[in-house]
Amino acid sequence: xxxxxxxxxxxxxxxxxxxxxxxxxxxxxxxxxxxxxxxxxxxxxxxxxxxxxxxxxxxxxxxxxxxxxxxxxxxxxxxxxxxxxxxxxxxxxxxxxxxxxxxx
Amino acid sequence: xxxxxxxxxxxxxxxxxxxxxxxxxxxxxxxxxxxxxxxxxxxxxxxxxxxxxxxxxxxxxxxxxxxxxxxxxxxxxxxxxxxxxxxxxxxxxxxxxxxxxxxxxxxxxxxxxxxxxxxxxxxxxxxxxxxxxxxxxxxxxxxxxxxxxxxxxxxxxxxxxxxxxxxxxxxxxxxxxxxxxxxxxxxxxxxxxxxxxxxxxxxxxxxxxxxxxxxxxxxxxxxxxxxxxxxxxxxxxxxxxxxxxxxxxxxxxxxxxxxxxxxxxxxxxxxxxxxxxxxxxxxxxxxxxxxxxxxxxxxxxxxxxxxxxxxxxxxxxxxxxxxxxxxxxxxxxxxxxxxxxxxxxxxxxxxxxxxxxxxxxxxxxxxxxxxxxxxxxxxxxxxxxxxxxxxxxxxxxxxxxxxxxxxxxxxxxxxxxxxxxxxxxxxxxxxxxxxxxxxxxxxxxxxxxxxxxxxxxxxxxxxxxxxxxxxxxxxx
Numbered sequence: 022x023x024x025x026x027x028x029x030x031x032x033x034x035x036x037x038x039x040x041x042x043x044x045x046x047x048x049x050x051x052x053x054x055x056x057x058x059x060x061x062x063x064x065x066x067x068x069x070x071x072x073x074x075x076x077x078x079x080x081x082x083x084x085x086x087x088x089x090x091x092x093x094x095x096x097x098x099x100x101x102x103x104x105x106x107x108x109x110x111x112x113x114x115x116x117x118x119x120x121x122x123x124x125x
Numbered sequence: 126x127x128x129x130x131x132x133x134x135x136x137x138x139x140x141x142x143x144x145x146x147x148x149x150x151x152x153x154x155x156x157x158x159x160x161x162x163x164x165x166x167x168x169x170x171x172x173x174x175x176x177x178x179x180x181x182x183x184x185x186x187x188x189x190x191x192x193x194x195x196x197x198x199x200x201x202x203x204x205x206x207x208x209x210x211x212x213x214x215x216x217x218x219x220x221x222x223x224x225x226x227x228x229x230x231x232x233x234x235x236x237x238x239x240x241x242x243x244x245x246x247x248x249x250x251x252x253x254x255x256x257x258x259x260x261x262x263x264x265x266x267x268x269x270x271x272x273x274x275x276x277x278x279x280x281x282x283x284x285x286x287x288x289x290x291x292x293x294x295x296x297x298x299x300x301x302x303x304x305x306x307x308x309x310x311x312x313x314x315x316x317x318x319x320x321x322x323x324x325x326x327x328x329x330x331x332x333x334x335x336x337x338x339x340x341x342x343x344x345x346x347x348x349x350x351x352x353x354x355x356x357x358x359x360x361x362x363x364x365x366x367x368x369x370x371x372x373x374x375x376x377x378x379x380x381x382x383x384x385x386x387x388x389x390x391x392x393x394x395x396x397x398x399x400x401x402x403x404x405x406x407x408x409x410x411x412x413x414x415x416x417x418x419x420x421x422x423x424x425x426x427x428x429x430x431x432x433x434x435x436x437x438x439x440x441x442x443x444x445x446x447x448x449x450x451x452x453x454x455x456x457x458x459x460x461x462x463x464x465x466x467x468x469x470x471x472x473x474x475x476x477x478x479x480x481x482x483x484x485x486x487x488x489x490x491x492x493x494x495x496x497x498x499x500x501x502x503x504x505x506x507x508x509x510x511x512x513x514x515x516x517x518x519x520x521x522x523x524x525x526x527x528x529x530x531x532x533x534x535x536x537x538x539x540x541x542x543x544x545x546x547x548x549x550x551x552x553x554x555x556x557x558x559x560x561x562x563x564x565x566x567x568x569x570x571x572x573x574x575x576x577x578x579x580x581x582x583x584x585x586x587x588x589x590x591x592x593x594x595x596x597x598x599x600x601x
Contacts, residue, residue, distance in 0.1 A: 028313065031246040034368050034376050041364075041377045044147065045384025052154040054482055054507045057389060057489025061356055062218045063153050063163045064385050067146055068225050068359045070170065070378040072198075073177050074232040074366040076191050078239070080183035087239045088187065092194050094231035099198025101225040102174075106167040107206040108217055113160040115496040 059112045066105025072098030131181055138176030139374035145169025146378050150385070156502055173374055211497045212454050215487040216272035219265045219352055222359050226261030229254055229362035234329055236369050238322050242314050250368035252301040255325070256332045257365065261358040263336030268351055271340075272486060278345025286342060287406070293335045300328040343405065349487045350393045350404045357386025389488055396482035396508075398534075398545035427563070430581035432590060435557050436597030439465075442519035444475045446511065448548055449495065451485050452525015452561070453587055459498035461591035462524060466500070468598045478504055479511045479521075479548050481529035512549050521553040523574075524587050525560070531572045542570060556580040559587050 052060050075098045079091035145165050152162020174195070178188060202221065209217045233254030237243065243251070270276045304324050308315040343351055364379025366372075394401045439445055447462060466476045478500065484491035492505055515521065523530055530550040533540040550556055551574050558575060560582060574580055583590050 028244065028246060030371050031244075031368065034371065034373070037373055037376050038364055038368075038380045041380035042384040045150070045381040046388055048147070048150045048154060048381070049385040049388050053156070054480065054489055055492040055502055055505055056153065056156060056159055057392075058214060058218075058485075058487055058493045059159060059163070059489070060153050060385070061353065061389060061488060062214070062221075063159075063166065064150070064360065064382040065218050065222050065225070065356055066163075066170070067150070067166055067378050068356075068363045068382040069221075069228075070142075070146075070173065070375050071225055071228040071232060071359075071363045071366050072170075072195075073173055073372065074363075074370055074375060075228050076174070076177045077180065077370050077372070078232050078235045079187050079191055079194075080177075080180055082187055082235075082239065083184070084239070087235055088190065090231055090235045090238075092190055094228045094235065095191055095194035096198045096201075097224040097231070098228035099195040100202035101198075101221050101228065102170055103199040104202030104206040104217070104221045104224075106163065106170070107203045108209065108214070108221075109163045110160065110167075111207065112211070112214070112493050112496075113163055115493070115499075116156050116159065116502050117496075117499075 055116075059109050059116075062105060062112065063109040066102055066109055069098055069102030069105055072102050074098075131179060135176045135180060138172050139372065142169040142173035142176075143374045143377040145172065146381060150381055211494050212457075213273070214493060215348060215352055215485075215490060216269045218487065219269040219272060219355065222352070222355050223262045223265030223269065225359040226258045226265060226355070226362055228258070229359065229366050230258030230262055230329065230332075232366050233258060233369065234325065237317075237325055240317075242311075242316050243308075245313050245315055247369050248305055248308070248315055250365045252304065252328075254362055254365040254369060255329055256297055256301065257358055258362040259329060259332035260336035260339065261355050261362055263333045264340040264351075264358075265336075265355050267337050267340040268348060268355060271345055272348055278348075280344045281341045286338070290335065290338050293331055293338065297328055297331050297335060300324055300331070304328065339405075345486075347397075347399075347404045349483055349485075349490075350390055350397070350399075350401065352487050353386055353390040353393055354401070354405075355386075357383050357390060360384075360386055393483060393488050396546060398542070425576040427575055428578075428581045430557065430583050432583065432593035433597050435581070435583055436594050436601055438520055438555060438557070439469060439474070439522075439594070440472060440598050440601040442469075442474050444514075444518045445469055445477075446515065446518045446521045446553065447476065447478045448521060448523045448526050448530060448550060449478060449480070449484065449491055450524060450526025450529065451491075452527075454485065454491070454494050454525075456525065456561075456587035458524065458586075458588035458591050459494050459500070461588045461595070463495070463498045463500050465591050465595045465598065466504070468595050472598070476504065477506055477511060477514070479508065479515075479550075480505050481508055481526070481548055482546075484526065484529060508546060508548055515549045515552040516554075518553040520555045520557060521550050523550060523556060523558045524591070527560075527572055528570065530574055531570060532574055533570065533572070537573075540570060550574060551577060554579065557583055559583050559585075559590050561586065 075094035149162045149166030152158040360382025367375025534545040534547045
């Protein structure tokens with residue numbers, strides 16, 4: 022590699038990335054099929070973490086178009102987060118064990 | 126070593142968020158802890174968002190803009206999320222997923238256009254972020270439109286489609302290579318050239334087009350797999366954004382989601398006995414496949430039944446297994462089926478639900494629909510757990526399901542669904558099929574089960590038939 026193109030910060034990211042993938046498979050492998058939809062919508066909310074990325078770009082932005090771009094990105098990211106968690110919570114509150122016990 | 130400064134506290138907050146996501150995901154894997162798991166993940170998200178507001182060097186006006194944008198995002202999504210019917214859950218997940226993908230793509234575009242000097246590693250992550258985020262964004266929009274039936278759920282195909290998609294994909298790759306090598310190199314840092322921004326925007330547009338074109342030819346029946354893939358892609362896009370910003374919380378959260386989405390994709394594909402490649406490029410459900418489905422039906426005999434006859438049979442059974450399909454949800458008959466089950470349980474009949482992994486429009490969709498109708502989840506059984514019990518069932522009620530109970534998947538080597546794991550309904554003592562009419566399933570395949578001597582057909586609207594059945598069981 023010419024003059025060390027791969028910074029140690031970048032490589033650390035790669036290690037974290039790989040380990041998190043293994044962890045993800047390990048955690049999900051045991052999920053019963055009953056929970057696949059809430060799981061999917063819950064993970065859907067979690068990837069809304071890109072919202073942070075949009076905020077980090079908007080924070081120091083000094084040109085109008087950059088602001089506009091990042092502003093739109095924050096809206097979309099926030100929508101992903103809020104919608105995802107709300108809908109997942111709504112689904113999960115319906116899962117109950119005993120018939121009629123403590124129905125809403 | 127100095128004291129903890131604001132930057133340290135923010136890093137610790139991100140660490141807390143990542144731990145919340147991991148434990149949240151762990152919680153989601155068990156029905157008893159799932160709700161708390163989701164809430165824990167939401168708390169982690171809240172911590173990360175609040176911490177981000179305090180990053181040093183942020184412009185005051187921009188922070189204000191951030192808060193406004195977050196409020197707008199919350200309002201436009203939380204309201205639909207509260208009222209959306211559970212049948213529409215797949216398209217809801219699809220559209221939220223698209224928003225996440227779009228965010229990742231926009232962040233990447235802003236990162237490159239907003240800087241003059243970028244490290245090589247960041248440049249690669251930016252280019253990947255634009256491509257993956259865009260494909261996920263427009264792909265999700267098309268999936269949403271298909272599921273919402275705003276465009277046809279049938280595969281949309283046109284001449285040379287594969288070639289056009291291939292050409293666009295190639296153009297995207299070539300453009301990213303040109304962008305990368307078109308920059309001036311200073312060690313591990315690249316300086317943008319005059320054409321970089323323009324080329325990037327061109328690549329962005331092409332990647333957006335590719336996402337849409339890529340999902341268009343995929344049929345409605347394959348949407349469970351497509352949604353899982355798109356979810357996984359957005360996860361990867363979020364992780365890539367983490368690389369651009371050197372943010373470990375994004376990398377961890379993104380790759381957790383990427384891995385889980387990929388895992389679910391494989392699970393779904395296996396449940397349909399299809400390879401992921403076949404789902405993506407096979408355009409199933411088109412005329413050719415359906416045409417191959419054996420000799421065109423010379424009206425084979427079927428036995429029709431009435432609600433009263435079925436009710437008697439059910440009322441004097443010991444064990445009844447209910448097989449719900451998407452037709453049940455279409456007829457909004459989830460509550461009606463639960464009432465029938467309760468009526469039978471009161472008479473001492475053992476009632477279980479057998480759920481095929483691809484019942485519904487996304488993985489586990491049928492379980493959610495039944496849970497909404499207050500069916501306790503410990504009465505719901507997965508295919509592998511209940512298939513051995515069918516021979517002991519006096520009656521199996523098949524409601525709005527077709528391909529997932531078609532014995533041709535086990536027996537007929539020429540059937541397009543051959544090899545797909547099915548519920549062994551045909552091994553039960555009696556089968557009653559509730560169906561609107563004699564139409565065929567998504568795959569357009571003849572179903573031998575309907576002509577089996579021990580099968581009777583109860584035609585009509587599922588909700589209507591179930592209500593009649595419940596009344597008749599009560600009277601029996």
